Amino acid sequence: MRISALLLALISASPVLACGADTDCVLGDRTYRIAMPEGYDGKTPVGALVWSHGYRGSAAGAMRNGSLRRMVSDAGLALIAAQGVDGSWDLPKGPGTFDSTGAAEFDYFDAVLADAQARFAIDPERIIVSGFSAGG
16 A cells, blocks of 8 residues: 555656656746757756747647757757747737737746756856747
8 A cells, every 4th residue: 555655656746857858847837848968967067948939839849840959959958948828929019919018928938947947957158049930
């Protein structure tokens, strides 16, 4: 009985601990994904490219982009794929968000960077941000 309870606790805790390229890193009601560079030693701080998908895209879709992942990894960077709400971004003067200040997105990206730095060895002095279409 005790072993099954321990196993259940480990299984239920693992999604929180195990996030990466194939699993969401959860931040409240938002998520992101991250891929460390190939051959990463798990200790040495690395820079990161934060990537924002286009309209109706996803962080999972960005991680499936082999060319993007390879390019970022070859540069020795982690790829952090941001996830918009329902595949969209809350952009100032954007479609359906014309009156927005974008504050929710700024808060989200601040939280992504803080979380990624806490979970992984991300060098805060070597972070660049890019994206596609509405994410750019």
